[in-house]
């Protein structure tokens with residue numbers, strides 16, 4: 001997590017403005033909520049003033065006959081009820097609108113962020129922890145919601161209310177108002193301290209949550225390692241430490257709240273005490289009518305003070321929420337502004353390709369300054385099978401990733417059917433190339449869903465036919481549920497070899513012009529081995545293919561073999577040619593033949 005502090009961010013207003021551009025589709029509702037803020041502020045002091053009027057002019061003054069006074073009282077009560085009803089209705093509408101706005105903006109923003117993440121170059125996922133991206137698309141965006149539901153417009157509404165109530169107080173009696181405001185500097189100082197303290201704690205809470213997320217996510221994924229090496233206790237201790245930090249940060253925040261709210265009550269009580277003391281002193285010895293006027297003022301002032309403190313209690317908190325929302329928005333926008341997306345600038349369509357591949361002096365590095373491929377050149381003619389062999393880490397998988405532009409080459413040229421791969425539209429290019437990755441990832445769901453990737457245009461019969469074609473139909477029927485076999489998360493319910501077989505079917509289904517098979521390095525049981533060999537043969541025969549091969553059977557079948565060492569091509573030729581050369585390949589072959597279980601079998 002990039003846990004930068006929320007303080008002193010440049011361009012805070014710029015950020016807010018950008019957040020507010022997301023309200024554009026909902027402009028009418030947005031302005032309605034702003035209007036409501038004004039209306040509610042203006043309505044706030046009306047009822048207390050009406051009470052003041054009742055006490056002062058109706059009861060205290062020459063109200064006239066008793067009957068007339070009672071009628072008037074009834075009218076005033078009805079009016080009070082009406083105002084209360086309207087005010088409550090408008091308040092509900094206001095809260096609903098601001099929350100609705102927040103949720104709508106969040107939905108739009110989240111969709112945009114997720115689409116952006118989908119289009120990222122794979123390089124981004126090598127350098128950004130998955131947990132961070134999850135936090136961006138889930139938690140941070142949630143905080144943006146608060147900008148609307150508790151942030152700017154509600155703060156505006158609160159400030160307007162405060163102003164309206166103060167104005168009403170001053171209009172009623174400016175001396176009493178000043179008396180009430182005497183404890184206010186105390187309140188301002190307390191509010192400031194509270195805001196700072198809560199802000200600090202929340203930053204700690206958020207960092208602790210991120211740390212918890214990252215820890216849990218990584219350790220659940222690596223659970224097998226932890227259990228196999230008996231690290232449960234030690235990892236549990238580390239978890240405890242992070243968890244304790246989370247608790248402490250939260251408790252600090254709670255502490256600030258539990259000190260602040262009673263403190264506000266004390267200030268309110270002081271204000272009221274001063275008010276009563278001052279007014280009682282001033283009215284002492286006045287005639288009855290004038291004293292009733294003072295009583296009316298006191299009552300309305302107490303009501304107004306209560307109203308005044310309502311927004312004062314929460315406004316500091318709202319500022320915190322706003323600030324956190326803005327910091328979260330900044331992080332979210334950083335994802336949106338990340339320019340490292342797959343550049344789909346090619347316009348060339350790609351249909352009925354033959355699958356020819358040219359590598360011309362290709363160079364590539366995952367991390368700048370550490371080249372993984374150097375000056376790699378080769379050619380695969382249509383219909384030909386090229387086997388790529390070499391030590392682990394020599395760059396074999398990297399080669400196949402560059403063809404479909406999972407990563408962008410740094411130098412040289414890669415041609416597909418005679419054209420630079422960058423000239424094709426990315427989706428069209430990738431549709432022509434079927435890839436069986438070395439490390440197959442399966443999504444949780446049925447086997448069928450994993451084969452079709454939930455493409456509804458692919459029928460079950462087609463899948464079965466493809467499976468028969470590579471000799472896998474029986475194997476699948478033996479699984480519980482057959483094609484509806486439930487694949488666990490990350491494909492955990494299948495072995496590595498089985499998972500690769502599943503993606504074989506996927507590759508056949510899409511009838512690619514070029515097939516890329518990156519054989520899994522792990523050894524498998526003899527039965528699966530036979531199945532995989534048979535499937536591989538069915539897969540590559542008659543199709544242009546590049547096979548990163550570990551099985552001698554596959555290597556021997558290839559038209560040509562490319563031997564890689566430390567990112568460079570060290571030998572090319574047919575099996576026989578390379579054996580005759582008695583070089584790198586011949587040594588590899590000798591080693592592997594010694595391992596082979598049944599001579600002649602491989």
Ligand SMILES: Nc1ncnc2c1ncn2[C@@H]1O[C@H](COP(=O)(O)OP(=O)(O)OP(=O)(O)O)[C@@H](O)[C@H]1O
Nearest residue numbers: 126366367372391392393394395396397398399438
């Ligand atoms: N995503 C990545 N980010 C950074 N470096 C990487 C990444 N993927 C691979 N590498 C590095 O690039 C080099 C070549 O890796 P590559 O996966 O192409 O090897 P390989 O020949 O396929 O090996 P294996 O036979 O084990 O599959 C290795 O040194 C590896 O550490």
Ligand SMILES: [Mg+2]
Nearest residue numbers: 396397398438
């Ligand atoms: Mg590899």
